[in-house]
Amino acid sequence: xxxxxxxxxxxxxxxxxxxxxxxxxxxxxxxxxxxxWCCPDCAVREKPDFVKLEETAA
Amino acid sequence: MMTQTLxxxxxxxxxxxxxxxxxxxxxxxxxxxxxxxxxxxxxxxxFWWLTPVVIYGVLPLLDRLVGEDRVNAPESAVxxxxxxxxxxxATFLFxxxxxxxxxxxxxxxxxxxxxxxxxxxxxxxxxxxxxxxINTAHELGHKRENLERWLARITLAPAMYGHFYVEHNRGxxxxxxxxxxxxxxxxxxxxxxxWPRSVWGSLTSAWHLEKVRLERQGKSVWNWRNDNLQSWAxxxxxxxxxxxxLGPIVLPFLIFQGFIGFSLLEVVNYLxxxxxxRQKEASGRYERCKPEHSWNSNHTVTNLMLYxxxxxxxxxxxPMRRYQALRHFEQAPQLPSGYAGMIVVAxxxxxxxxLMDKRVxxxxxxxxxxxxxxxxxxxxxxxxxxxAQPQTLEA
Ligand SMILES: [Zn+2]
Numbered sequence: 001x002x003x004x005x006x007x008x009x010x011x012x013x014x015x016x017x018x019x020x021x022x023x024x025x026x027x028x029x030x031x032x033x034x035x036x037w038c039c040p041d042c043a044v045r046e047k048p049d050f051v052k053l054e055e056t057a058a
Numbered sequence: 059m060m061t062q063t064l065x066x067x068x069x070x071x072x073x074x075x076x077x078x079x080x081x082x083x084x085x086x087x088x089x090x091x092x093x094x095x096x097x098x099x100x101x102x103x104x105f106w107w108l109t110p111v112v113i114y115g116v117l118p119l120l121d122r123l124v125g126e127d128r129v130n131a132p133e134s135a136v137x138x139x140x141x142x143x144x145x146x147x148a149t150f151l152f153x154x155x156x157x158x159x160x161x162x163x164x165x166x167x168x169x170x171x172x173x174x175x176x177x178x179x180x181x182x183x184x185x186x187x188x189x190x191x192i193n194t195a196h197e198l199g200h201k202r203e204n205l206e207r208w209l210a211r212i213t214l215a216p217a218m219y220g221h222f223y224v225e226h227n228r229g230x231x232x233x234x235x236x237x238x239x240x241x242x243x244x245x246x247x248x249x250x251x252x253w254p255r256s257v258w259g260s261l262t263s264a265w266h267l268e269k270v271r272l273e274r275q276g277k278s279v280w281n282w283r284n285d286n287l288q289s290w291a292x293x294x295x296x297x298x299x300x301x302x303x304l305g306p307i308v309l310p311f312l313i314f315q316g317f318i319g320f321s322l323l324e325v326v327n328y329l330x331x332x333x334x335x336r337q338k339e340a341s342g343r344y345e346r347c348k349p350e351h352s353w354n355s356n357h358t359v360t361n362l363m364l365y366x367x368x369x370x371x372x373x374x375x376x377p378m379r380r381y382q383a384l385r386h387f388e389q390a391p392q393l394p395s396g397y398a399g400m401i402v403v404a405x406x407x408x409x410x411x412x413l414m415d416k417r418v419x420x421x422x423x424x425x426x427x428x429x430x431x432x433x434x435x436x437x438x439x440x441x442x443x444x445x446a447q448p449q450t451l452e453a
Contacts, residue, residue, distance in 0.1 A: 009378040023274025041202065042377045043231035044347050 004030045004050040009042035013050065072135040074382065076127070080148040082362040086190045087155040089113075090163060090183035097176070106172075106179030109186055117360055118399030126356035130385040145382045146206070149365060152194045153213055159187045160216045160315070161300065167311045168304040181311055185318025188217040190364070192323040197365045197381050199223050211289045215296050216312075217319035220289020221264035227377075229263040234374055235334045235351040236344055237430060245333035245418050246439045247432035248407035252328050253321065325401045329353060329393065330370050333418035335430035349375050349387040350421070356386050357396030368397055391421045419443055 001016035013019065013033075018026040022040055024033065030050070039045045093108035131139055139145075163184035167177050191213045199210035199222075207223075214220050225241075233239035240259020243252045268286050269279040277283065297312050334351050336344040349371035355361070361368050366381040371390035373379070393400055394413060403410050422428040426443040 008376070020275075021271075023271050038232055040228075043227060044375065044377060046343065046346075049346075 001027070002030065003053040003055070005053055006039040006042060006045045007049050007051050008045040009039060011039050011041040012053070072132050074131065074135075074139060075129065076358075076362065076382075077144070079362050080145060080365070080382065081151070083148055083194070083365050084151045084155055086113075086363055087152055087159050087187045090159050090180065090187060091155070093183060094162070094166065094180070103173065103176045103179075106176045106183070109183035110179075113186055113398055114402050117363065118395060118402065120359040121357040121396035121399055124358045127358040127361070128356050128386045131383055136379075136383045139383050140380045142382075145380060149194055149197055149381075150209065152191070153209060156187055156191050156194075156213065156216065160184055160296075160312075163315070164300050164304060164308050164311060168308050177311070181315045182318055184216075185315035186322060188315055188319030189322025189326075192217050192219055192222060192319065193326075193364050193367050195222065196226065196367070199227060200377055201380075202378075211292060214289060215292040216316065217323070218290075218293050218313070218316040219320045219323065220291075220293060221261055221286045222323070223289055224267055224285050225260045225264035228267050229260065231347075231374065231377055234347055235331050235336045235430065237335070237433075239331075241327045242331040242334070242430065243328045244432035245415065245426070245429045246411075246435040249325060249328050249404045249410070250407070251432070251434075253324050256324050256327055257320070322401070325404050326367070326397055328404050329397060329400045331430075332414055333429045333431075334391070334421070335428070337428070347374050349390040351375075352390065353393045354386065354390040355393040355396050355400075357399075360396030360398045364397065368393075391417065415443070 001014070003015070004013045005011070006013075013030060015029055016026060018024040018028040019040060020026065030052075033047060035047060037047045039049075089109040089112055093105050096108065097103060097105035163180055166172065167180055170177075172180070195210040195213035198206040198213065201207060211220060211223050214222055230239060230241045233242070235242050237244070240256045240263060243249075243256075247255075264286055265279070268284045272279055272281055272284060275283075280287075282288065293316075297309065300308050300312060330352055332353065334353070336347060336351055339345055352370040352374045354371040355368035357368065366384045367373070369381075369384035369386065371387050372384045394417070395403075403413060418429050419426060424443075426439060431439050
């Protein structure tokens, strides 16, 4: 499971948590999010703007 | 610019000159209370109209006299500025005063034995507070903290505009300055053409957004988790409670002031992106929202009354910034006055067009085809400005 960060507002999409409020259950892969998906916090940055975080999961 | 930067200088070295003045935001909902106190103690009915006179008359004058403030906080001071809870308190305090205003106003309208004209002045005044409440809710609703997000919805209730909470962040911000956005006004579109398009378009978009979100969760749109239904329920509780207490006669007062309230929001919406548009890139996506896609105003007095709402260019480019940290950008197009003056201008379409169309044109170096043109008048606009040479603004 990977984490992807918005390069504008630092929101992190964590695949292991998903985004339940917006209807993406835990385990939803970033690649499975719709193409027109945008940052749920700032709504400025879009899917291609997100940066995969290189880290070992905590 | 956007990423967390390491603090290299001591943030304490910079002091926000406007810090204490941000309490002026609370002055707006206090205006009808001051006006009621003056009217009741002097017996002069004219005082019931003090609030619209201050907003439409005194604030534009003060904007002219006091002028602009282009100061930006240094980036090194932003983290401390955003974490200073005083600024949050300045927005929270708006809410109790707002509610005293709407509840007290409703009681006075029903039980005050006032002549109809005075009640009308009172209703307009309370409505202007409900409209400013949408501005306070706007600041609160952009935040990640649950407390602020809940307060946002409470603040929206008197203006009957609970769906703003859904539509603004997930609809307007996504589509801002595109032809698809109901809340971005177009070159050649009058406020009176914009009002129904924005009111209806925002309502249907908010409903659709929640429908799609709940369907992804496997739920029906008719579910109590629907944020629109929750927010509208707050209005129902408020209006229903007042009707139980004061009788159903209070409902016309409440609905009328709500109409004034959300119409104030819509006229402000009208100013914020007039004619501006994001160009489509080769990928089919719109270019990212930048400061040049919103009109900005640095007029100090109205900015202090509206929690920096007029630093709108930075707000749309960086919506998670708290109001006290919003910046002025040189490349952003600038309104000739603060919102208080511009909303009066917007209500007089020929005056608006004569002041603003040339600014849209100048922003696009005379190339009107780069503007967001209102489709019904597209041919007229192209004929009028299409062949225009690159223009410069006369002062
Ligand atoms: Zn973001």
